[in-house]
Amino acid sequence: MTPPTAPLDLAAVRGDFPILERRVNGHPLVYLDSAATSQKPRQVLEAMDDYYRRHNANVHRGVHTLAEEATHLFEEARGKVARFVGASERATVFTKNVSEAINLVAYAWGLRNLREGDEILVTEMEHHSNLVPWQLVAGMTGARIRAVPVTGDYQLDLDALDGLLGERTRMVAVSAMSNVLGTVNPVAEIARRAHDAGALVLADAAQAVPHAGARLDELGVDFLGFTGHKALGPMGVGVLAAREELLDSMEPFLGGGEMISDVDIDRFTWNTIPWRFEAGTPNVAEAVGLGAAVDYLQGLGMDRVRAHEVDVTGYALKRLGEIEGLVVYGPSEVEHRGGMVSFTIGDIHPHDVAQVLDAEGIAVRAGHHCAKPLLRRLGVQATTRASFYLYSTTDEVDALVAGLERVKRFFA
Amino acid sequence: MALDDLYQEIILDHYKKPRHPGRLEDAQVEVHHYNPVCGDELTVGLRLDGDRVAAVAVDGKGCSISQAAASVMTEQVVGRPVGEALDQAEAFRRLMHGEGEPDEELLGDGIAFKGVARYPVRVKCALLGWMAFKDAATRAGGPGAHVAEGDSPRMEPGTGREGN
Numbered sequence: 317m318t319p320p321t322a323p324l325d326l327a328a329v330r331g332d333f334p335i336l337e338r339r340v341n342g343h344p345l346v347y348l349d350s351a352a353t354s355q356k357p358r359q360v361l362e363a364m365d366d367y368y369r370r371h372n373a374n375v376h377r378g379v380h381t382l383a384e385e386a387t388h389l390f391e392e393a394r395g396k397v398a399r400f401v402g403a404s405e406r407a408t409v410f411t412k413n414v415s416e417a418i419n420l421v422a423y424a425w426g427l428r429n430l431r432e433g434d435e436i437l438v439t440e441m442e443h444h445s446n447l448v449p450w451q452l453v454a455g456m457t458g459a460r461i462r463a464v465p466v467t468g469d470y471q472l473d474l475d476a477l478d479g480l481l482g483e484r485t486r487m488v489a490v491s492a493m494s495n496v497l498g499t500v501n502p503v504a505e506i507a508r509r510a511h512d513a514g515a516l517v518l519a520d521a522a523q524a525v526p527h528a529g530a531r532l533d534e535l536g537v538d539f540l541g542f543t544g545h546k547a548l549g550p551m552g553v554g555v556l557a558a559r560e561e562l563l564d565s566m567e568p569f570l571g572g573g574e575m576i577s578d579v580d581i582d583r584f585t586w587n588t589i590p591w592r593f594e595a596g597t598p599n600v601a602e603a604v605g606l607g608a609a610v611d612y613l614q615g616l617g618m619d620r621v622r623a624h625e626v627d628v629t630g631y632a633l634k635r636l637g638e639i640e641g642l643v644v645y646g647p648s649e650v651e652h653r654g655g656m657v658s659f660t661i662g663d664i665h666p667h668d669v670a671q672v673l674d675a676e677g678i679a680v681r682a683g684h685h686c687a688k689p690l691l692r693r694l695g696v697q698a699t700t701r702a703s704f705y706l707y708s709t710t711d712e713v714d715a716l717v718a719g720l721e722r723v724k725r726f727f728a
Numbered sequence: 729m730a731l732d733d734l735y736q737e738i739i740l741d742h743y744k745k746p747r748h749p750g751r752l753e754d755a756q757v758e759v760h761h762y763n764p765v766c767g768d769e770l771t772v773g774l775r776l777d778g779d780r781v782a783a784v785a786v787d788g789k790g791c792s793i794s795q796a797a798a799s800v801m802t803e804q805v806v807g808r809p810v811g812e813a814l815d816q817a818e819a820f821r822r823l824m825h826g827e828g829e830p831d832e833e834l835l836g837d838g839i840a841f842k843g844v845a846r847y848p849v850r851v852k853c854a855l856l857g858w859m860a861f862k863d864a865a866t867r868a869g870g871p872g873a874h875v876a877e878g879d880s881p882r883m884e885p886g887t888g889r890e891g892n
Contacts, residue, residue, distance in 0.1 A: 665790060697769075727792065
């Protein structure tokens with residue numbers, strides 16, 4: 317990685333993202349919804365285009381030249397991703413998104429290992445994708461779901477964690493960075509305590525990987541999931557990185573082509589990892605695109621990406637704090653949070669906020685952000701969320717603030 | 729797009745000063761409807777007098793479009809025969825889906841929501857109040873439907889518009 321010697325060349329970075337030239341409703345696009353999906357640099361678009369124009373073939377099963385090229389590109393992308401998240405290539409599985417990655421663990425590990433009365437420990441700030449798969453499997457096994465509470469300063473209650481961890485705890489599934497609050501959770505510390513209690517740990521790193529970098533080896537977790545499209549890559553490819561011997565001990569999740577070593581009419585034997593967990597033709601171009609996205613991020617250096625986001629987020633917290641009636645949900649210390657700010661303004665519904673901002677070309681998220689238990693805990697129906705990435709600017713924050721003043725006038 | 733197209737004066741007026749707000753004490757039927765897209769919620773209380781709408785009230789929270797449309801709905805239906813009110817509901821549904829020419833007579837102030845039809849995500853918000861009314865009217869008119877139902881949350885199929 318590049319040492320953090322210089323800040324990002326913002327103009328050059330923005331020049332790599334064709335969509336940022338768009339105008340929306342007569343205004344330059346101000347894209348503040350990167351926590352929902354990031355925009356894509358042309359390096360990613362070109363890698364995918366090149367794949368389809370020059371190398372397209374099905375992977376792993378042809379002897380012809382194109383098939384070999386496609387297989388090489390696909391596996392090369394796996395290697396890039398594996399090194400990026402600190403996992404072995406054998407234990408880096410391509411899925412379609414982080415939801416599928418978590419479902420894979422819930423079904424392939426959970427269904428076979430959870431017993432009645434076992435406990436799955438989640439947190440109150442999880443995205444639905446790190447709740448519902450566990451609920452499904454709990455329903456089938458009789459396991460119970462418990463949750464680490466969120467404190468008044470929007471952090472996980474680590475004191476409560478120790479009381480919740482017990483001999484029945486089999487899995488701790490925790491977000492590395494909240495998609496609503498932006499809270500960066502102490503996953504390494506949680507993993508240490510969970511392992512002491514004999515539980516496995518899954519980190520939902522959907523936000524952490526793209527915005528701060530997150531590594532299986534450094535966090536010391538057993539599973540780490542993220543999705544490509546939030547990390548400059550295309551939609552349709554996600555990743556489950558796992559501890560190799562653990563993944564190797566797991567039986568398949570989805571069945572089909574590719575994940576077998578032999579098949580008879582009424583039985584099959586399964587393939588080695590990672591392909592055991594990749595049934596059917598994978599999203600090859602998308603994986604190649606994600607590989608290009610990883611190259612792009614590493615070329616800039618994740619520490620510089622993070623530093624840029626801290627700057628923009630700090631500026632946003634300061635400017636938004638000047639708006640009367642605006643309440644921010646999330647840690648006030650920018651060092652403890654990712655590049656997103658959730659807020660409400662008085663009684664104005666977030667969908668009305670987002671609608672008025674859209675008229676100014678400003679794209680923000682409004683709603684429950686797929687984290688309804690957290691919003692219930694916060695006592696709000698919905699929030700508006702502005703989220704930043706490596707191409708976001710303080711000018712865009714100023715545009716947001718001006719737009720919010722207009723929102724206030726409109727609904728006053 | 730012109731914001732004023734969507735948020736006409738009359739809509740903002742109903743949003744800021746909803747008509748017939750709160751719970752109806754002597755409601756014959758109460759229904760609770762929910763729009764998972766916006767998280768809009770409405771409790772609509774209804775009392776019939778014969779085949780006429782004697783009283784209606786809306787206790788709700790949510791976006792301006794949902795709350796204003798429900799408020800307009802209450803003004804439209806009070807005192808009308810249920811059959812006519814259901815015709816109004818249908819006229820409003822057609823307006824939201826851009827079907828045929830708007831029937832301004834049936835729609836009344838509802839015509840102000842014409843611009844909403846161009847925003848598919850918001851159509852559900854606008855329809856919520858009328859959907860709740862139709863549900864309440866059906867329950868009130870059906871056999872044994874005089875029993876107040878209390879909460880009956882409607883879980884509609886998600887639209888996937890709230891992705892993370």
